[in-house]
Structures are given as structure tokens and as C-alpha cells.
Amino acid sequence: MAPKEEPTDYVIVDVDAESVRAMSLWHSSSLVRSFGARRNAPETRVSVGDVVSISIWEASGGGLFGGRSVVDTGSGSETLPAQVVDRDGRIKVPYVGELLVVGKRPSDIAKIIEQGLTGKAIEPQVLVTLPQQTSASVVVVGDLTGAGRVNLNVKGDRLLEVIAQAGGIKGAAHESFVRVTRGSRSTTVQLAAILSNPEENIYMQPGDTVYVFRRPQTFTALGAVKAAGEMPIDREEFSVAEAMGVSGGLVDSQADPSGIFIFRYEQPAVVRAYRPDTPLLVGNSLVPVIYRLNLKDPSGYFIARAFPVRVGDIVYVANAPGVEFTKFLRMAQTITSTIRSNAVAVSD
Structure with a gap:
């Protein structure tokens, strides 16, 4: 009778070419999916607080407005x-x-003013403009850009154009994030994603709020690495091989190259690609996954260069099987040396 498998609260996946391909199903937040890509130029309508300028012409001098203007x-x-x-x-x-x-x-x-002046002015013609219009504007705030209100052009302004008018972004693209709020909906994306995908540079709408901020990108390295702890992700594309380099590499005398583990809460679309039958796939909830990479296999080094490390991941390098036995021998040697030293002291 085959042994019964114990249920687990996570999925274990051996990293290979198939799992690397599944990473293509991973997607970050998207402005275009949240707000659409339509180019709706703001319609010029007057709102409370707008500044209105009125110019009036008459067909000839000597009328209501001839020569008495401010x-x-x-x-x-x-x-x-x-x-x-x-x-x-x-x-x-x-x-x-x-x-x-x-x-x-x-x-x-x-037209309303012209009608009101009929019979009072000489064939009046009226031009109304809005030198300052608060309703057709976007508010830009944040610690990485100059805050302010940006008036939208009737041709339509894209997100990066609005940010540039507010002073631009003063941080690295992979650490800078942009949050767009429109009505009750809010979506945050990495600036690097907007720069690499022009579709994410959406058209702004009157009343939008843009918040630009910095969020340090890090992962955690643990186990038999030379520099354990929280490490920076200093570029947009960051792989396991680069994570090993940032953490100083493996400790030769301790590390087990066949035991490289990446702990992550994975998107369901990715998990469904290689574990469609797992009971942990419930709706759109993230799934805890442990990826296992074997660097003793020569192909593992190529896979390590292709498999991404994401923000919040834990990369753990296991100890070699003989390390614990070596620790025991060192402890036994210490105990033996101590006993021998005490015995010599007593004999003296």
C-alpha cells in the first residue's frame, strides 16, 4: 500500500525550463487595465473656482463699451x-x-451675453475664455517630484507629460512608483513598467490624482551565503544568479548547491500553469510556493540566470549534508580538549 501524502500549505516546484516559461504569465499592476487607453480630451466646461475672461466687441464706436474699458x-x-x-x-x-x-x-x-446685450449694444460680439480652469486639471503630489496642479491641454495629456510639467521624477526608475487615483479606483505601478510599455502611459482625465513615491526593492538572503540579510534589487530584471552575486555567493565549505530555495507568494495564473490541480488555488488569492533549484545540474546555472527574484522573496541556500556532522565533530573535539586540559591540570 502506497504511503499517504500529507497535505501541505504550500506548493513545491522544481525550477526548470517549464517553470521559467510559466513566469511569463506573471503580471504587475496595470494602469491601462484599470483605466483604459482612451484619449478623452477634457471638455472645456466652467466649474466653481474657474477664472472667466470676457471680451466684448461692438460694430462701431460710441456704443456701450466704446472707449470706456478698463x-x-x-x-x-x-x-x-x-x-x-x-x-x-x-x-x-x-x-x-x-x-x-x-x-x-x-x-x-x-451667446447668452450677446442675447442679453441685444438692443443695448451695437451688434455685440462676445468672446469668453478661461485663463485658469481648476476643473480640467490633475493634482500631482509626492516626495520624488514637484507637487502642484497641472492644467490639461484640450489635445489630451499623458501621465508622463503631466509628471514632467510638475517637475519630473528625481529617483531611480526601478524604485520609483506612480499611483493614479481616479474616482474610487486607485492603481500603483512601477515607473520602469511605464517607461518600458508605452501603453501604460495613459491619458489623464480631469480630477485625477498622481502620487509619486519611492519604495526600496529588496529580497532576503538566508542560509549558507557569505552575506545573509536583506539585499537590494538594483535593477528591473533581477535573477537568482544575480541574487547569489549580491549576497556574496555560496560558502564553499557549507553550501549545498543542489538546495537553492526561493520562497514566494505567487500569482495564481503562474501556479495554475504547472500545478492546476492544487487545492491552494482559490480565486485570485496568492499561493505560497517554494521553488527548488539544483546548481549541481549544469543546466541549473542557465536556469538561475533566467529565473526572476521578485521583491519580498526569501532566497535560502541549504547546508551540505556533511555540515551538521562536521559541526558535531568540532563540538566533540572542543569537549575532548577541555576534558584533557582539566585532566592535565588535576595531575599537576
Whole structure:
């Protein structure tokens, strides 16, 4: 009767060419999947707090606005002082009165003013512009860029263009992260992912918030390595071979090259590629996986250069089978030496 296998709370995978190929199914967070790639240029509509500028022309001099302007732009014309749309969404126009302008396009407001001046001014023509528009803007904050509000161009502005207008990013790409918040949805991606994939450089929408911050990228090296502890991941593509180099390499007298282990919480799509029947695959929950790499196999060195180490991984190098026995011999030798020294002291 075959022995019954004990259930485990993790999946053990031998790292080979198949598991390396499965890594292609791993994906980071994506802005384009969260927000789409549509190029929706912001529509110019007036909002509370916007600054409105109104210029009025008449067909000939001697009318309501001829020669009495604060800023005279020519005979029969006047540019009114710029106004901030108040909390009620209104502005005031001489000879027309108080106007509700929130939600209206500048051209719509111009028509309303022209209608209000009919019979008072000489064939009035009105131009309404928004020198400062808070509604069609993006807020950029963070400790790696200049914070501020960036007004969106009617042609549409991409994420990196908005960040550049706010002062750019002053950190390394693999350690810099960008969080975009739109409404109730928020997604964080690595700057390096945006630079390498143009699709991630999405178009911004009015009201978006962009937060730029630094997050150190590290893994932990344990076991028979020369420098154990938390180690930096200093590049975008980082493999097991590079992790071994950063940690100083294996300790020749202690390490077991056939026992290189990588502990990780893996994405379900990757696990499903080589363990589709594991009961640990539940929904989209991450699966604890132990990857085992054998460097005694010559092909293991090529696999070590291809298998990625990710942020938060634990890379453990096991001790060689004879190491524990060697420790016992050293301990026995110490005890024997101590007993012998005591015996000599007593005899003296």
C-alpha cells in the first residue's frame, strides 16, 4: 500500500525550463487595465473656482463699451476684469446681470451675453475664455517630484507629460512608483513598467490624482551565503544568479548547491500553469510556493540566470549534508580538549 501524502500549505516546484516559461504569465499592476487607453480630451466646461475672461466687441464706436474699458482693446471693444466663478456658480456682466455659468461651455456663455446685450449694444460680439480652469486639471503630489496642479491641454495629456510639467521624477526608475487615483479606483505601478510599455502611459482625465513615491526593492538572503540579510534589487530584471552575486555567493565549505530555495507568494495564473490541480488555488488569492533549484545540474546555472527574484522573496541556500556532522565533530573535539586540559591540570 502506497504511503499517504500529507497535505501541505504550500506548493513545491522544481525550477526548470517549464517553470521559467510559466513566469511569463506573471503580471504587475496595470494602469491601462484599470483605466483604459482612451484619449478623452477634457471638455472645456466652467466649474466653481474657474477664472472667466470676457471680451466684448461692438460694430462701431460710441456704443456701450466704446472707449470706456478698463483694458481697451480698440474702438468699440472692451475686456472686462477677470472674474472667479463664485460658490453659486455665477458671474456678473454689466448690462446683462448675474449669470449661472457652471457646467456651460465658454461659447454657450458668450451667446447668452450677446442675447442679453441685444438692443443695448451695437451688434455685440462676445468672446469668453478661461485663463485658469481648476476643473480640467490633475493634482500631482509626492516626495520624488514637484507637487502642484497641472492644467490639461484640450489635445489630451499623458501621465508622463503631466509628471514632467510638475517637475519630473528625481529617483531611480526601478524604485520609483506612480499611483493614479481616479474616482474610487486607485492603481500603483512601477515607473520602469511605464517607461518600458508605452501603453501604460495613459491619458489623464480631469480630477485625477498622481502620487509619486519611492519604495526600496529588496529580497532576503538566508542560509549558507557569505552575506545573509536583506539585499537590494538594483535593477528591473533581477535573477537568482544575480541574487547569489549580491549576497556574496555560496560558502564553499557549507553550501549545498543542489538546495537553492526561493520562497514566494505567487500569482495564481503562474501556479495554475504547472500545478492546476492544487487545492491552494482559490480565486485570485496568492499561493505560497517554494521553488527548488539544483546548481549541481549544469543546466541549473542557465536556469538561475533566467529565473526572476521578485521583491519580498526569501532566497535560502541549504547546508551540505556533511555540515551538521562536521559541526558535531568540532563540538566533540572542543569537549575532548577541555576534558584533557582539566585532566592535565588535576595531575599537576
